[in-house]
Amino acid sequence: MKVTELYHLTGKTTIVTGGTGLFGKPISFALAEAGAHVIIASRNEESCKAVAQEIRQNGYQAEGAFLDLGDEKSILALVDKVTAMHNRIDILVNNAVSRENYKKLEETTAEDWETAQHINATGLMLINKAVVQQMVNQGKGSIVNIGSIQGAVGPNFEVYGSTGMTSPLNYTYDKWGMVGLTKWMANAYGKHNIRVNCISPGGYGPGIEASFGENEFTENYKRLTPLRRFVYDDDIKGPVVFLASEASAYITGHNLLVDGGWTSW
Numbered sequence: 392m393k394v395t396e397l398y399h400l401t402g403k404t405t406i407v408t409g410g411t412g413l414f415g416k417p418i419s420f421a422l423a424e425a426g427a428h429v430i431i432a433s434r435n436e437e438s439c440k441a442v443a444q445e446i447r448q449n450g451y452q453a454e455g456a457f458l459d460l461g462d463e464k465s466i467l468a469l470v471d472k473v474t475a476m477h478n479r480i481d482i483l484v485n486n487a488v489s490r491e492n493y494k495k496l497e498e499t500t501a502e503d504w505e506t507a508q509h510i511n512a513t514g515l516m517l518i519n520k521a522v523v524q525q526m527v528n529q530g531k532g533s534i535v536n537i538g539s540i541q542g543a544v545g546p547n548f549e550v551y552g553s554t555g556m557t558s559p560l561n562y563t564y565d566k567w568g569m570v571g572l573t574k575w576m577a578n579a580y581g582k583h584n585i586r587v588n589c590i591s592p593g594g595y596g597p598g599i600e601a602s603f604g605e606n607e608f609t610e611n612y613k614r615l616t617p618l619r620r621f622v623y624d625d626d627i628k629g630p631v632v633f634l635a636s637e638a639s640a641y642i643t644g645h646n647l648l649v650d651g652g653w654t655s656w
């Protein structure tokens with residue numbers, strides 16, 4: 392096969408959770424541009440439909456759908472709906488994240504902790520469980536989990552300087568768990584021709600710049616990153632299409648760091 396064809400996703404039914412978010416939108420566009428039919432799913436169905444319409448206006452295929460990862464019935468309803476309409480689910484991108492009740496450790500209650508885990512751990516397990524069953528039935532599939540550098544190394548708190556910014560324990564815990572889930576699922580479902588990989592990006596530049604502008608944190612972050620910058624849309628688009636497509640047909644259980652070298656030293 393020609394190498395360009397290996398990256399084609401023509402006709403592939405793809406679910407992107409949280410496909411309206413900072414990384415979710417470029418991820419959804421990337422998969423659609425590669426030829427996939429993208430179902431953008433999260434709690435705000437209207438904004439999912441709006442992003443899907445934007446993708447369609449650019450000449451690609453997408454639709455919006457409701458999904459609450461905190462509610463198993465909603466997960467099963469989405470999987471049933473997509474399977475009924477498209478007969479298959481070729482690709483699942485687990486991109487959604489809940490940052491609810493993220494606090495400093497000394498202020499975190501059990502309830503705060505469980506709020507995030509309910510989405511980021513239980514919801515992640517439930518959607519994987521439901522989708523992988525369909526992938527087993529069809530004999531093929533690719534799952535891409537969106538992790539973070541916080542799931543590859545612990546946070547370097549020095550980077551925040553005197554800004555008062557920090558990174559919560561929940562997030563590091565969830566993102567390390569996601570890498571473990573990736574490897575577990577890759578090992579369990581490889582025999583069904585289902586690949587499970589993770590992408591661990593660094594900080595998303597447009598989001599950070601919109602929230603904080605230039606400050607001590609952004610300066611420190613860039614100085615400590617070998618490529619001297621944050622992640623931008625085009626940096627995530629290639630890796631997600633690579634792992635979703637046949638271009639990575641012999642890669643599973645991998646955690647691809649898209650971090651400008653943050654974890655390389």
Ligand SMILES: NC(=O)c1ccc[n+]([C@@H]2O[C@H](COP(=O)([O-])OP(=O)(O)OC[C@H]3O[C@@H](n4cnc5c(N)ncnc54)[C@H](OP(=O)(O)O)[C@@H]3O)[C@@H](O)[C@H]2O)c1
Pocket residue numbers: 408409410411412413414415432433434435436438458459460461485486487488489510537538539540591592593594595596598
């Ligand atoms: N931003 C960064 O700098 C950064 C850096 C490294 C890695 N990442 C990773 O990239 C991924 C996306 O992060 P982001 O910053 O782009 O996120 P974001 O902009 O905050 O968007 C989060 C998305 O998750 C969805 N969501 C939240 N709770 C949900 C639920 N209960 N059910 C279904 N969907 C839910 C939201 O949609 P609704 O509100 O409509 O449900 C939203 O679309 C995450 O896995 C994150 O860990 C982000």
